[in-house]
Amino acid sequence: MKNRNRKTYPLWMATPGLVVYVVIFIIPTFASFYFSTTIWNLKDTTFVGLENFITFFTMTNTRTALINTAIFALTTCLAKILLGLLLARYVCSGIRSGKYLKIVIFFPYLLGNVVVALAFRALLEPEGTVNQFLTAMGLEAVHWLTDKHFALLSCIIADIWKGIGTVTIILIAGICAIPKTYFEAAAIDGADPWQIFRKITLPLLLPSINTVLTLCLIGGLRSYDLIQALTGGGPGYSSEVLGTAIYKLFARGSYGLATAGNVILFVAVALIVFPLNSFIARREAEIL
Amino acid sequence: MKKKLALALALSLTLGLVACGSPDEPSSGNSGDKNGASVSGDVGGASDSSEEGSDAAGSVSGSSQESSGADNAKTPEHWNFEGVTLNIAHSTTGEVGDALQAQLDAFCELTGCKIEVELLSSNSEESVYTLEVRAATGNLPDLFQSSIGAQLDKLDPKANIYDLSGQDWIRENVTSSYLDLVSDADTGAVYCIPLTTSNVAGCFYNKKVYEDLQLEIPLTWEEFLNNCEIIKTQTDKVPVVTPYSDGAGSQILFLSQYFYVHQEDPDFADKYTNREIELHDSETFMRGLYKLNDLYTKQYQSDDPLAVSFEKSAADLANGDAAMTFSRTNILSTISNVAPDKIDDIGFFPLPDTSAEVRGVATWMPVAWCMSKTIAPEKEACALALMEYLTTSEAIDAYCEVTVPTGAFMLNGVSLPDTISAAAREAQEWVAKSSTSVMEYSCNIKGSNMVTILQMAETGEYSPEEAISEIEKDNAIDARQKGVAGW
Numbered sequence: 206m207k208n209r210n211r212k213t214y215p216l217w218m219a220t221p222g223l224v225v226y227v228v229i230f231i232i233p234t235f236a237s238f239y240f241s242t243t244i245w246n247l248k249d250t251t252f253v254g255l256e257n258f259i260t261f262f263t264m265t266n267t268r269t270a271l272i273n274t275a276i277f278a279l280t281t282c283l284a285k286i287l288l289g290l291l292l293a294r295y296v297c298s299g300i301r302s303g304k305y306l307k308i309v310i311f312f313p314y315l316l317g318n319v320v321v322a323l324a325f326r327a328l329l330e331p332e333g334t335v336n337q338f339l340t341a342m343g344l345e346a347v348h349w350l351t352d353k354h355f356a357l358l359s360c361i362i363a364d365i366w367k368g369i370g371t372v373t374i375i376l377i378a379g380i381c382a383i384p385k386t387y388f389e390a391a392a393i394d395g396a397d398p399w400q401i402f403r404k405i406t407l408p409l410l411l412p413s414i415n416t417v418l419t420l421c422l423i424g425g426l427r428s429y430d431l432i433q434a435l436t437g438g439g440p441g442y443s444s445e446v447l448g449t450a451i452y453k454l455f456a457r458g459s460y461g462l463a464t465a466g467n468v469i470l471f472v473a474v475a476l477i478v479f480p481l482n483s484f485i486a487r488r489e490a491e492i493l
Numbered sequence: 494m495k496k497k498l499a500l501a502l503a504l505s506l507t508l509g510l511v512a513c514g515s516p517d518e519p520s521s522g523n524s525g526d527k528n529g530a531s532v533s534g535d536v537g538g539a540s541d542s543s544e545e546g547s548d549a550a551g552s553v554s555g556s557s558q559e560s561s562g563a564d565n566a567k568t569p570e571h572w573n574f575e576g577v578t579l580n581i582a583h584s585t586t587g588e589v590g591d592a593l594q595a596q597l598d599a600f601c602e603l604t605g606c607k608i609e610v611e612l613l614s615s616n617s618e619e620s621v622y623t624l625e626v627r628a629a630t631g632n633l634p635d636l637f638q639s640s641i642g643a644q645l646d647k648l649d650p651k652a653n654i655y656d657l658s659g660q661d662w663i664r665e666n667v668t669s670s671y672l673d674l675v676s677d678a679d680t681g682a683v684y685c686i687p688l689t690t691s692n693v694a695g696c697f698y699n700k701k702v703y704e705d706l707q708l709e710i711p712l713t714w715e716e717f718l719n720n721c722e723i724i725k726t727q728t729d730k731v732p733v734v735t736p737y738s739d740g741a742g743s744q745i746l747f748l749s750q751y752f753y754v755h756q757e758d759p760d761f762a763d764k765y766t767n768r769e770i771e772l773h774d775s776e777t778f779m780r781g782l783y784k785l786n787d788l789y790t791k792q793y794q795s796d797d798p799l800a801v802s803f804e805k806s807a808a809d810l811a812n813g814d815a816a817m818t819f820s821r822t823n824i825l826s827t828i829s830n831v832a833p834d835k836i837d838d839i840g841f842f843p844l845p846d847t848s849a850e851v852r853g854v855a856t857w858m859p860v861a862w863c864m865s866k867t868i869a870p871e872k873e874a875c876a877l878a879l880m881e882y883l884t885t886s887e888a889i890d891a892y893c894e895v896t897v898p899t900g901a902f903m904l905n906g907v908s909l910p911d912t913i914s915a916a917a918r919e920a921q922e923w924v925a926k927s928s929t930s931v932m933e934y935s936c937n938i939k940g941s942n943m944v945t946i947l948q949m950a951e952t953g954e955y956s957p958e959e960a961i962s963e964i965e966k967d968n969a970i971d972a973r974q975k976g977v978a979g980w
Contacts, residue, residue, distance in 0.1 A: 244974055247629035248649070251976065260970055265963055266942060331800050351738070351799035353954075440799045441949040456618040457941040458625065458647065459974035 234471075241465035246458070257465035269442040270450040273357055274473075277432075277446055278425030281364045285421050286414060288365070289372035294402065296373070297380045307377065314370035322434035325363040326350065353443035356436045360444050364431055368424065372417050379413030380406060415485045419478055426474050447473075574606035574875040583638035584613035584620040585860075588826050588896040589689055599891040600882050606875050613638070616740065621647060628653045633865040635876050638688055641675050641861045642934035645684065648863075655864035656682040660877065666884035671903040675861060685861030686884050690900035692821040692857035693920040693928070694749040695843045702730060702816040703840070710842045712849035714784060721793040724816045733788055734815035736806035737798040737951050740944045746819040747947055749844045749855040750781030751932040756851060762936040768979045772968075773961045780846065782950055782957035789953050798951060804831060811835035819844065821857065822899040822920050829897060829914070841916040843923055853927030854920065858934075859903055938977060940967025 241257055243250035261267055292310060296303050313321065328334050329349035336346040349359045383406065391401050429448025432438065438449035447470045454463035585593055590612075597608050611634060613620040621640060627633050628648045639648060648654060657663050658681055664672065667686055675685035696717075702708075706727060711717035721732035736742035754761050754777045761778075764770045772778050788794040795801045795815075807824050809815040811832035818824070822841075829836050843854045862883060864876050882888050889907045892898070898909055899917045901924070909921070933939055940946075946967065950960035972980035 244976055246976070247625060260973070264942075264970065265966065266945070331797055348797050348800065351797055439945060439948060440952065441945060441954050453941040456616075456622050457939070457971060457974075458622065459941065459971065462970070462974050 237464050237468060237471075240461055241468040243461045245461040245464070247460060250461070253461070257462045258469065260462060261465050261469060264450075266438075266442045266445050266450050270438075270445045270447050273444060274426055274428075274446040274448075277357065277361060277364070277428060278422055280361050281368065281425045281428075282418065282421040284361075284365045285368050285372045286417055288369055289376050289417070290410075290414075292369070292373045293376035293380055294406070297377055307374070310373050311370040313367050314374075316367070318367065318431040319434045321363055321367045322431050325359065325366075325435060329359055350436050351440050353440050356440060356444040360432045360435050363435060364425070364428060367431065368421065372421065375413050375417050376410065379410045383409045411485070411489045415482070415489065418485065419482055422481070423474055423478055426477070427470065572604040572878050574604045574878065576606075577872055577875040578607040578609060579636060579872060579876055579879065580609050580611065580634040581636045582611040582613050582624075582634040583688070583862075584615050584617070585638065585689065586612070586615050588830055589823075592892040592895040593688070595891045595895045596883060596888045597879075599888070600879050603882070604875070604878065606879075608879075624648060631867060633867065635868050635872055636862055636864055636879065639685065639861050639863045641685055641858060642930075645675065645861075646937070650684045650863075651677065651680075651682070653866050654684045655866045655868065655876075656680075656684065657686070657864070657880065658683040660881065662881045662884065666881070666905055668903045668905055671858065674858060685863050686880055687859035687903040688862045688883075689859045690822075690898045690902055691859050691924070692823055692900050693841075693924055694745050694819070694821045694855045694857070694931070695841055695920060695923065696817050696845075697810060697820055697824060697916060698817040698840050698842065699810055699813050699815070700838050700840045702728070702813055710840075711845050712852065713847060714780075714787075714845045717845045718787060718791065718793070721788075721791065721817075725791075725793060728816075730813065731795050731809065731815040732793040732817060733795075734801060734806045734809045734818045735788065735794040735798040735951065736801045736803045736818070736820075737795075737948055738801055739803040742801075742803050742806065742820070743944055743947050743951060745821060746785060746844065747781045748931045748933065749819065750778065750784070750846075752844070752853045752855045752927075752929050753780070753846045753851070754778050754932070755929040756853070762932050766936045766938060766977065768972075772965055773958070777846075779957060779961060782960050784844075785947070785951050786957050789951055794951070799948060803827065807831055811839065813838070822917055825899045825914050825917050826896055836914045836916075839914065839916045841919040841923075851927075853929065854923045855931045856924055856928050857931060859900070937975065938968050938972045938980075940964065940969075940971045942967045 240250065242254055243252050244257075245251075292306075296306050296310070300306075316324075326333075329336075331346065331348060331351075333349075335349065340346050347355055349355050387405050387409070388401060391405055396404070427448065428446060429452065432444060432446055433449055433452060436444045438445035438453075447466065451463050451466035451470065454460075454466060581597065583590075583593060594610070597610065600606070601608055613623055617640065620638070624633065624637060624639065625647050633653060639645060639654075658676070663683055663686070671687055672683055676683045702724065703710075706723055708720050708723065709716070711720050724730055724732040751761075754775060757777050758764070758775070761770070761775070765772065803820075803824070804827060806815070806818050806820070807827040808831045810818050810824075811828045812835065825836065825839065828839060843852045845852065862880065864880060868876055884904055886904075886907050889902060889904065893910055893912075897912050897914065897917075899913070899920075901909065901921060909917075943964065946955065946960055946963045949955045949963075950957065955963065969980060
């Protein structure tokens with residue numbers, strides 16, 4: 206019986222999907238591994254071995270870009286999860302405006318990154334709303350986008366605002382999936398809200414947090430468009446991330462070198478995300 | 494009910510995806526805004542100074558758009574291209590963009606054809622990159638805007654661009670100095686016609702501020718700094734407004750210095766390309782960076798230069814909030830847009846250097862219209878007619894009805910109208926007297942971080958020595974990637 210069930214859907218039925226996947230994902234990925242070892246002008250390639258990788262790592266902005274990418278990915282990821290948890294908990298606490306809040310929180314997700322960046326540029330420009338507010342409060346105006354101490358921070362804030370909607374919605378779904386009986390039982394036993402959150406909500410929410418963590422981290426490491434539109438990686442290299450550094454190379458026609466940068470980014474994402482994922486999955490199994 | 498709900502949800506998700514999938518377009522639009530006004534000159538071409546000079550001089554001396562050769566400047570009456578639709582891509586925005594549109598509209602009216610315009614990114618690097626990819630994949634539009642000089646080679650003209658040398662009008666209508674730059678020296682093929690006007694770089698100043706303070710036009714950099722000091726101490730105006738948020742704005746002064754480098758060593762660009770010299774060995778070349786450093790250390794530039802846009806610099810200069818700015822003549826079309834009544838308050842002088850005797854300007858030749866080699870046969874005649882039309886005085890009339898030109902058209906028998914501003918005229922006179930085109934068009938080596946490095950030099954992050962070492966390092970990577978021999 207079991208065997209016959211398996212044979213109901215022959216393997217060849219997967220072919221269309223597989224073909225699309227191979228053509229659109231697998232082949233370009235392996236092609237990019239090849240192009241990253243060449244000097245490439247879109248028509249001809251000259252094989253240069255690992256030279257592009259060495260060049261990429263010796264470029265002045267690469268070190269800054271690597272550090273900034275790590276800072277950007279980690280801070281946005283953590284902030285989104287912490288704030289998302291608070292918001293999700295608040296929205297799910299049975300308040301009357303819960304439904305409305307869900308929509309409001311999710312709304313930024315519907316906007317394109319560049320739209321968000323343009324809105325933030327309007328807010329953060331020297332005479333923008335934020336600085337007007339600061340000066341009205343008697344504080345000093347800040348060059349949010351052109352001061353090297355604030356540029357990356359501004360990008361991080363914009364990204365958190367943009368991304369918190371998805372995180373919150375996933376966490377709300379996670380919280381809603383926890384059976385009410387646990388909370389009732391804990392309440393009867395006299396647990397306070399913090400204990401309920403720590404001992405029931407958080408452990409049972411781990412699968413959702415795992416998903417969110419992985420998504421945010423990958424998104425953060427790969428982030429490009431928001432930063433490009435907001436600061437372009439500047440001033441200087443102060444908000445340069447791998448994405449903006451690679452883009453500049455593409456724009457100048459150094460296609461092989463830029464592809465090498467992309468391969469490095471790909472490997473970095475894989476090296477960080479896969480071990481992290483399996484680590485969290487193990488922890489999940491231990492807790493449950 | 495549930496079905497409806499699911500449908501609504503699916504719809505909202507799709508809309509969400511559309512919203513998320515769109516960043517590309519605003520992105521290019523955004524960079525367009527950033528560099529919008531710089532477009533007409535940001536891409537350009539190398540030129541031979543003496544020839545360019547004489548052409549431009551000829552243009553200035555003429556009184557209005559008159560056609561010298563009556564045959565070449567008239568459009569044939571038999572043009573009828575009803576039912577043909579041309580696809581055109583360019584990256585020119587602002588008033589000049591409107592002027593191009595007026596030319597295209599006039600052609601449509603004349604011939605009955607249709608033209609679909611695609612606006613490419615105004616960021617010159619992005620648009621070159623877009624066209625390069627399209628050329629490599631055989632998807633070039635029928636007509637498109639391109640850079641000329643060394644940058645034209647990126648598009649592999651032999652394989653991708655229509656050869657215009659067989660057209661009888663080309664040599665009659667387009668100046669020979671321009672044709673030299675867009676021709677293949679071996680085969681004689683001609684690939685482009687000029688799209689806008691040439692651009693001249695130098696210092697634009699507010700005459701009223703100079704009059705009020707009784708300042709003289711500075712002949713040397715030292716005198717220039719003295720003027721800045723007087724402006725700084727005696728007024729609350731910014732001596733030099735520096736639009737460093739703009740990619741072009743942060744490079745103009747540095748690139749204009751090439752006039753003096755070229756004066757000292759006419760083969761500088763070739764020697765550098767062949768790796769016979771280093772940039773830091775040339776004191777004259779280094780002075781470009783020292784000048785930027787002077788503006789920063791002596792606090793003669795804008796307070797937050799990285800937040801100053803090209804448009805703001807034009808407005809500040811016109812309104813007298815700033816006394817001077819280093820820019821190209823295309824700033825005049827922005828000024829006539831933001832402060833039309835102030836255009837006559839603006840004057841021009843070349844970037845000063847060490848000697849009062851040797852002064853001159855760096856120029857950018859007009860960017861070009863090119864025709865795709867793979868154009869469909871039924872569109873070919875129409876596209877050729879349009880190319881011809883664009884080189885006639887009728888097309889220039891249509892252009893000048895929308896905006897006042899700020900440089901020479903590089904067309905025979907077409908001269909600048911009387912209405913051009915005094916600063917544009919001064920700039921053109923300098924082109925005739927002593928000028929050279931900027932280095933990047935006779936030497937294709939330019940690293941991807943040039944703008945960033947200059948911005949760091951302009952805000953004190955790098956000393957001139959650090960900046961040049963970074964530029965050389967960055968250029969070396971670019972030269973290697975381009976496969977330049979010897980690197």
